[in-house]
Amino acid sequence: MTALSIIVTVYNLEDCVERCLKSLAEAVAGMEDETQVLLVDDGSTDGSAEILRAWCGRCACMELISRENGGRSAAKNSGLAAARGEYVIFLDGDDCVRPEMYREMLARARATDADVVVCDMELVWPDHSRVVSCTEDPLYAGRADAAENEADAGRKTVTAAESDANGRKAAAPTAGKNECAAGADDLATFRALVSTGMMSSACNKLVRRRLYRGVRFPVGLEGDDVAVVPVVLARAGRIEVIHEPYYRYIQREGSIQNSRFDERRFTILDTSRICLRRMKKDGAAAGKFRVVRDTLYVHQILENALYHIRFEPWAERRRLLEKYMRRAEYYFTDLWEADGVRHYAENFDKPLRYVTALTLRLLRARRYGAVCALWEVLNRRGADGRERMR
Numbered sequence: 001m002t003a004l005s006i007i008v009t010v011y012n013l014e015d016c017v018e019r020c021l022k023s024l025a026e027a028v029a030g031m032e033d034e035t036q037v038l039l040v041d042d043g044s045t046d047g048s049a050e051i052l053r054a055w056c057g058r059c060a061c062m063e064l065i066s067r068e069n070g071g072r073s074a075a076k077n078s079g080l081a082a083a084r085g086e087y088v089i090f091l092d093g094d095d096c097v098r099p100e101m102y103r104e105m106l107a108r109a110r111a112t113d114a115d116v117v118v119c120d121m122e123l124v125w126p127d128h129s130r131v132v133s134c135t136e137d138p139l140y141a142g143r144a145d146a147a148e149n150e151a152d153a154g155r156k157t158v159t160a161a162e163s164d165a166n167g168r169k170a171a172a173p174t175a176g177k178n179e180c181a182a183g184a185d186d187l188a189t190f191r192a193l194v195s196t197g198m199m200s201s202a203c204n205k206l207v208r209r210r211l212y213r214g215v216r217f218p219v220g221l222e223g224d225d226v227a228v229v230p231v232v233l234a235r236a237g238r239i240e241v242i243h244e245p246y247y248r249y250i251q252r253e254g255s256i257q258n259s260r261f262d263e264r265r266f267t268i269l270d271t272s273r274i275c276l277r278r279m280k281k282d283g284a285a286a287g288k289f290r291v292v293r294d295t296l297y298v299h300q301i302l303e304n305a306l307y308h309i310r311f312e313p314w315a316e317r318r319r320l321l322e323k324y325m326r327r328a329e330y331y332f333t334d335l336w337e338a339d340g341v342r343h344y345a346e347n348f349d350k351p352l353r354y355v356t357a358l359t360l361r362l363l364r365a366r367r368y369g370a371v372c373a374l375w376e377v378l379n380r381r382g383a384d385g386r387e388r389m390r
Contacts, residue, residue: 003033003086004106005209007079009040009072010093014047016250021055023096023248028061030103037062038079043069048093073217073224076202080212088209090202094250101246105206108240115236117206121198122245131245134204135192187287193239195295195340197303200225204247211235218274221267226300227274230292234284261308266324268304272296273331294340301328302341306359310375317375322368336364 008024010017028035039052039062049066056062067078076090087109091097105117118134193199202225211232217224233239275296279289309320329335345357355378362371
């Protein structure tokens with residue numbers, strides 16, 4: 001039986017896919033379990049297809065799927081349809097992995113009968129890199145009271161978990177570099193995993209394939225992982241965490257994440273709405289639904305405005321902000337009542353706490369010009385620059 005299917009999506013990446021496949025080949029070479037590697041060429045028009053075919057000839061576990069260009073979501077769906085593994089994981093063709101990634105993650109899944117195993121990520125720029133924990137929000141990292149807040153979060157979620165549909169009592173997150181996270185039915189652990197900016201990535205999550213049943217990536221939408229990954233995590237009965245940065249997320253110039261804000265990023269509103277609708281259809285536990293809703297509202301929706309629209313030129317900033325926020329309020333009528341939004345500013349130290357609270361009050365009052373004026377002052381002072389997010 002095939003233990004693991006690795007789905008690699010590629011479109012016009014001849015300049016970097018060789019590096020990706022070399023790291024992948026090293027990672028699967030030491031696998032004792034049967035591994036299937038699906039190389040999905042999404043209609044590349046450069047030399048990517050030839051590179052993929054060459055690697056399939058060199059590695060018996062690699063299979064080529066050639067398809068007409070339909071976008072990354074469609075490519076992922078093609079990979080899922082062809083996957084045979086008990087577990088499945090994705091790899092973007094412009095990223096890399098460490099040699100031990102799949103061996104260690106699969107071993108943890110087998111040892112604990114986990115439905116999902118998650119690892120940390122290393123964000124790599126040309127001149128530096130930074131490790132991002134899969135259970136720690138980089139926006140709040142390094143605060144003096146972080147440990148106290150985490151312990152307090154664990155205490156608070158005990159009561160919430162008692163009313164969870166699973167009926168199990170939650171415990172505070174465990175500590176230690178490589179200690180296992182408790183099962184996903186532990187709401188505190190689920191919160192620690194979901195309440196991060198990197199929550200939606202499918203590339204650092206080894207998932208039992210049956211959890212993807214009936215769920216596919218929405219075709220034609222940027223940020224497609226947001227519509228799927230939280231749903232899959234909420235379905236899991238046990239999630240394990242390995243605090244090692246096995247996945248190397250290469251920050252490429254020109255990618256949507258590293259380019260100026262434009263209306264393409266409005267699709268985060270659509271993918272977030274799809275996610276919440278799917279969770280309701282699944283009958284997800286109330287506690288898990290609230291956690292996912294709050295992190296989508298904060299990390300995926302509001303922070304697009306607070307840390308991306310903010311740095312656009314004045315006229316464009318004002319136009320984008322109003323259009324974006326009015327659509328957000330139309331899609332999510334409970335946006336300003338959600339706990340995560342109401343308490344968002346409390347995560348920061350002064351004076352950032354005051355500035356954030358003021359910004360949110362102005363946004364709620366739809367005083368977009370005042371928000372842009374406030375941001376202009378902050379931008380000139382260099383206060384809370386975008387490096388907090390990168």
